[in-house]
Amino acid sequence: MTATFDLTGKVAIVTGAGRGIGRAVAMGLAASGASVVLAARTAEQIQAAADEIQAGGGKALAVPTDLTDTAQIERLAAETVSAFGRIDILVNNAARSFLRGLMDLREDGWDKVFNTNVKAAWLLSRAAARTMMEQKSGRIINITTVGAEKAELGMAAYGCSKAALKMLTRCMAREWAIFGIQVNAVGPGLTRTEFSQPIWSNPDIAKLVTAHLPLGRIAEPEEIVPAVLFLASDAASYMTGETIYVDGGALTT
Numbered sequence: 001m002t003a004t005f006d007l008t009g010k011v012a013i014v015t016g017a018g019r020g021i022g023r024a025v026a027m028g029l030a031a032s033g034a035s036v037v038l039a040a041r042t043a044e045q046i047q048a049a050a051d052e053i054q055a056g057g058g059k060a061l062a063v064p065t066d067l068t069d070t071a072q073i074e075r076l077a078a079e080t081v082s083a084f085g086r087i088d089i090l091v092n093n094a095a096r097s098f099l100r101g102l103m104d105l106r107e108d109g110w111d112k113v114f115n116t117n118v119k120a121a122w123l124l125s126r127a128a129a130r131t132m133m134e135q136k137s138g139r140i141i142n143i144t145t146v147g148a149e150k151a152e153l154g155m156a157a158y159g160c161s162k163a164a165l166k167m168l169t170r171c172m173a174r175e176w177a178i179f180g181i182q183v184n185a186v187g188p189g190l191t192r193t194e195f196s197q198p199i200w201s202n203p204d205i206a207k208l209v210t211a212h213l214p215l216g217r218i219a220e221p222e223e224i225v226p227a228v229l230f231l232a233s234d235a236a237s238y239m240t241g242e243t244i245y246v247d248g249g250a251l252t253t
């Protein structure tokens, strides 16, 4: 993708960077000049993305990480510093969900969603913030969703977790502003990835969903990236605690 903001010399961590929106974000950060550390559980996917960045002349490192394991979260931050010397940008993108009504959702399902979508974002942000505080600068960008604002059927655990992540964004922004750390969020609408495949791959459901979207179609992963690059760049020097929705107008309906 075309570089919109200059991030030359910056070091970024992207979670869930093996596919979908996270992969597109990693590519966008690399195209803007950042060195990128890619994290997810599936080693082959993040390695393939890192190889692609390196083949294009960029710097990248794949660090297989299960974000539900605190020791692996700490290791991810430590390996980033040992490979590239600093952490300027953290994109908390990895997430999971279950399509299940509240009466059928299992208790461990709720915990898995919250552990991945909220607790891991807090723990990794805290680990990265230690380095950012020493640097007196850093940007944290959390990927939320329109589902943090709108109650979507069968998505209660996910929506609640993302609403919590939106609040965590504000809390971190407030507590860490004095250390030069800015924390914002990007909230995509429905985007064509593996995550949302059950929706867009079924023509009947896809038609129903897109009929309610002002822009009349779902997003491609690359369309979420510019908002992340903006928040990571000097252009966002006076923004913190905010969520930018990239949703084709979904929240207007």
Ligand SMILES: NC(=O)c1ccc[n+]([C@@H]2O[C@H](COP(=O)([O-])OP(=O)(O)OC[C@H]3O[C@@H](n4cnc5c(N)ncnc54)[C@H](OP(=O)(O)O)[C@@H]3O)[C@@H](O)[C@H]2O)c1
Pocket: 015, 016, 017, 018, 019, 020, 021, 022, 039, 040, 041, 042, 043, 045, 065, 066, 067, 068, 092, 093, 094, 095, 096, 116, 143, 144, 145, 146, 187, 188, 189, 190, 191, 192, 193, 194, 195, 196
């Ligand atoms: N697609 C949409 O319609 C949509 C809409 C709004 C918001 N979003 C948000 O956008 C973000 C990316 O979604 P996506 O659609 O790109 O999803 P995706 O294609 O399913 O990718 C999710 C990524 O998260 C990683 N991940 C999940 N659990 C993990 C764990 N425990 N440890 C490490 N990595 C983990 C996955 O890698 P492994 O499985 O290899 O670990 C994968 O790389 C999410 O925050 C999602 O909530 C998506």
